[in-house]
Amino acid sequence: MRDAFWKSLIVLGIFYAAAQQALGQPLVAKAESIESAVINADLVLVAKLVHIGEAKQVDGREFYNTNISIVRNLKQDLYLDEPHKKLQAELLGPAAVLADWKDRSCDLLVLIYNYEPYATKVIELAPGKMEVMKADFTLLREPEAVLNAAEQALQRTPPAIKRLHTFELHVPRNLIANTQWDNYFGLFLNVPVDQQLEKRAIKYLRSENYNERKEGARALRYFRSDENIARLKTLLQDPGWGYLRHPADNNGIEVRYYGVRDSAYLTLKSWDVEVDKPETQETILRSPPDNKDP
Structure with a gap:
């Protein structure tokens, strides 16, 4: 059958x-599983959106130049002497979603790729606002569970490995x-x-x-x-x-x-x-x- x-x-x-x-x-x-996402990102941050700048069209999609304030650095450049405190990031709209994140000063999991400025990924770390899947098909809906999974994946990956298939x-x-x-x-x-x-x-x-x-x-x-x-x-x-x-x-x-x-x-x-x-x-x-x- x-x-x-x-x-x-x-x-x-x-x-x-x-x-x-x-x-x-x-x-x-x-x-993308949370493990793949964080392992293959150059920077993995918990941040708050503090400024939304001008919009630009890239391949038919609207991106905004933003400033983010760093709450936690989960993954950063090995040769960085001081952890990032603020960064600029090109974030995909819509503008209303970005404005809502800024107004509520909510925590965001931000994944940045050094040579792909328009590939930045953002997950709002709030119950009921997120659904992330682990590589073992476990569904995560709680911020702490997502952060734990991200940290465990990064800890298992040697610093010398830049990307994983x-x-x-x-x-x-x-x-x-x-x-x-x-x-x-x-x-x-x-x-x-x-x-x-x-x-x-x-x-x-x-x-x-x-x-x-x-x-x-x-x-x-x-x-x-x-x-x-x-x-x-x-x-x-x-x-x-x-x-x-x-x-x-x-x-x-x-x-x-x-x-x-x-x-x-x-x-x-x-x-x-x-x-x-x-x-x-x-x-x-x-x-x-x-x-x-x-």
Whole structure:
């Protein structure tokens, strides 16, 4: 039953992708885990907005030159002798939101990227005003929990590491119910490529869920080892499949895609492991095409 559900999702995914193009709006949300966000930022600050300057249009979006007053420095330049007390930052509008932050003098978590002035990210640190997800899919809505997660991620990351690769994980639909992502068909979360991701990938390889096995095989590409080579070889004949073409929409011809096999094979090939390419597609005639004249 579960495999049938995921097979139907693949067909729906093709439809949704077409609908997304037609509507010009995303149907699947994307977000960044708090760990990825803070690790890959140059400065991580708790600050208050104290001044809003002139607006400017950048790529069709309105940014404001602002001044922020620093409350806490969670991450700063290693060679900075004194911690920042005030900074200028280009913040994305709307102006009403910025003015509200300034008037209430609320605490903001500010992530600044040195060479991307218009990529600054801001999270209002107030209950009911925030929803942040950790790499383990834990949903955080309390300021202290968000700050703790940010600090723990920074403490685990050696100062010599400037950036970490990230990997996009599908978040189970039940975990985004009643959140800001509830109106989307799904959520993909960027998480750090670290030991936690490897553990999740290995766990996914043993899952009954076809998509999780496929995702696990893809994620393991970052973690070559003899043990992981052996694990992936066992998936080269994985029975899981999804519809590439549904017979109802393809003149009675069913085309199956064995995605777990394909992902395992591609990861092994990226490691220069010599293996035979498995069968990743299968065509089955379910019913003869109707050739009758209308």
